[in-house]
Structure formats: C-alpha cells, structure tokens
Amino acid sequence: MVLGLSISAFTTLHVLLSLVGIASGLVAVAAMISRRSSPGWTALFLTTTLLTTLTGFLFPISVLTPALIVGLVSLALLIAALLALYAFHSRGAWRWIFVVTAVAALYLNVFVLIVQAFQKIGFLNALAPTQSEPPFLVAQAAALLAFLIAGYLAAVRIPPRGLPAV
Structure with missing residues (x-):
C-alpha cells in the first residue's frame, strides 16, 4: 500500500499523472514555439x-x-522551472532557464515513457527485449532530437519580456 492505495492503483495514478503531464507539456511547448502564452497548460x-x-x-x-x-534530475529541473516562472517571472535569463528546464523535464518524462513502452508493450519488447537494440535506440534518439529542436525553437521564440506568470 502507498498513500492508502494498492500498488496497482498507485501505479495507475502515477501513470495517469505522467500521461497528463506529457500531453499538457506538449501543448505548453507548442505554445512557446508559436509565441503564445498558455498559463493554464503550463501550470x-x-x-x-x-x-x-x-x-x-x-x-x-x-x-x-x-x-x-x-527522478532526482527531473525534480531539480522542475524546481528550477517553477522558480524561473513563478518567482522570477521569466525575466531576463530566467526565460531561458524556464524554457530549458521545462523542456528537459518533459523530455525526461517522455524518455521514461519510451522505456516503459519497450518493457510493457509486447510487440515493442519483442523488438528490443534488452533495450540495447536498434529500435529502442532509434526511438530514444528521435525523442532526444525532437526535444532538442523544440527546446531551441521555444527558447529563441519566447518573447524577450518572458512569459506571464499564472
């Protein structure tokens, strides 16, 4: 039991939080790239x-x-992103810090999603049972490249005055 939930129920909660985080993070990063503010999605x-x-x-x-x-790296990134956005209002260098840490935290969540997918989904596991095979490596490399490009685009397109705090 964890927090009064069975391990199975707690795992389901954890996975649902992760999937909502990934989906909302993709929307938030897309908004950054398109120079729009999306405080609700970001929050x-x-x-x-x-x-x-x-x-x-x-x-x-x-x-x-x-x-x-x-998890520890993700926590450090999220603390920095939260400080950059809510304490320093993404002003000056804090806008870059926010974008880089937020995109990196989202990437780590997707990284774990890919790991879990190759462990738990039968046909993916058959393609890369030890996660050292080319399909797994290609999936991880493609995700990393996509997030590097998205992070760069978000960083160069975010307005100079930063994003408004939620």
Missing part, C-alpha cells in the same frame, strides 16, 4: 509532472535505481 504540465516525479519516489524501492536518478 497543468508543471503540476502533473511534479506529482509524477514525487509519486515515483513513493514506490517501495530499497536501492538506488536509474529510475530514481532520473
């Missing part, structure tokens, strides 16, 4: 992604795993 993305990260630490794990390391 939903940051909240659900933070909750995804925090709930990940509540699973009964007794050793340091790659998932925990990704």
Whole structure:
C-alpha cells in the first residue's frame, strides 16, 4: 500500500499523472514555439509532472535505481522551472532557464515513457527485449532530437519580456 492505495492503483495514478503531464507539456511547448502564452497548460504540465516525479519516489524501492536518478534530475529541473516562472517571472535569463528546464523535464518524462513502452508493450519488447537494440535506440534518439529542436525553437521564440506568470 502507498498513500492508502494498492500498488496497482498507485501505479495507475502515477501513470495517469505522467500521461497528463506529457500531453499538457506538449501543448505548453507548442505554445512557446508559436509565441503564445498558455498559463493554464503550463501550470497543468508543471503540476502533473511534479506529482509524477514525487509519486515515483513513493514506490517501495530499497536501492538506488536509474529510475530514481532520473527522478532526482527531473525534480531539480522542475524546481528550477517553477522558480524561473513563478518567482522570477521569466525575466531576463530566467526565460531561458524556464524554457530549458521545462523542456528537459518533459523530455525526461517522455524518455521514461519510451522505456516503459519497450518493457510493457509486447510487440515493442519483442523488438528490443534488452533495450540495447536498434529500435529502442532509434526511438530514444528521435525523442532526444525532437526535444532538442523544440527546446531551441521555444527558447529563441519566447518573447524577450518572458512569459506571464499564472
């Protein structure tokens, strides 16, 4: 049991938070790229992604795993993004810090989604059972490239005065 939920129910909650975080993050990044403000989508993305990260630490794990390391990096990125947006209102260098940390946190959530997909979805697992095979590596490389491009576009297109805080 975790937070009064069975491990299965808690896992479902964690996955749902992650999927909402990814979907809302994609909308928020698309808005940044198109020079639009989307405070609601951005807040939903940051909240659900933070909750995804925090709930990940509540699973009964007794050793340091790659998932925990990704979670710690994600937490640091999210704290920086939250500070940049809500404490410093994305002014000056904080706008770049917000974009880079937000896009990087979204990328890490997608990175984990790809890992989980190759572990749990039968036909993907058959293509890359050890996650060292070309299909897995191509999927991860394509995601990384897409997020590098999106992050660059968002960073150069965000207005000089930054994004308004929610």
